[in-house]
Amino acid sequence: MTNFRIGVMYDRDWVPEELPAFARRAEALGADDLWVVEDLRWNGGVSAAAVALGATERLRVGIGIAPAPLRSPALLAMELATLARVFPSRLVAGIGHGVREWMEQVGVAPRSPLALLEETITAVRALLHGERVTVDGREVRIDGIELVHPPAEPPPLVAGVVRSRSLELSGRVADGTLIAEGHGPRDLERIRALL
Incomplete structure (x- = not known):
């Protein structure tokens, strides 16, 4: 028998105060x-x-x-480390490009979205593994940062991407790939080949 997991999504349009009850109900019904x-x-x-x-x-x-342009890799690693320490083995962190128009609205659209995503995932992973990180990349700059409380078990980092070059990047640097809504079984053959 094949092992599989059942997952659900809390829709972004639903109000945050209903999330705890939704999560408890999903857990009670057997969602993974x-x-x-x-x-x-x-x-x-x-x-x-x-x-x-x-x-x-x-x-x-x-x-x-989580859109990489909105978050410093150091801050994202700090937040993920906190959750991973308090809730071990229960977190998966998705990181993506973010919607370009939204990133432009807040003044954080990168020159190279691919470089930013790769540098972010690589830096966050190293920080979560307790490494001292220095990055002088095309988009990310970090100078000798090391987490004081890295998690014993770092969470998986998955790339939330759909375009060809981003899928190739995900296959190289991420622990998995999260395909956003709007993409289904017809897309999987192409996606798997690129990964």
Whole structure:
């Protein structure tokens, strides 16, 4: 028999105060995973994940998808480390490009979205593994940062991407790939080949 997981998503249009009850109900009904959405102007993914994790006992919670341009890799690693230490083995961190127009609205659109995503995932992973990190990349600059409290078990970092070059990048640097809504079985053959 094949092992599989059942996951549900908390829609971004639903109000945050109903998330704890939704998470508890999903867990009671046997869901394995709950994905919370981070989109500009809706909810923060890290805070939503903390709410869902705190309301449940075994549910794995995924952040789908933290836009790399909105977050310093050091700050993102600090937030993920906190959740991973308090809720070991129950977090999956999705990181993506973010919607270009939204990133432009807040003045953080990168010159090279691919470089930013790769440098962010690489830096966050190293920080979560307790490494001292220095990056002088095309988009990311970090000078000798090391987390004081890295998690014993770093959470998986998945790339939330759909375009060809981004999928290739995900296959190289991420622990998995999260395909956003709007893409289904017809797309999987192409996606798997690129990964």
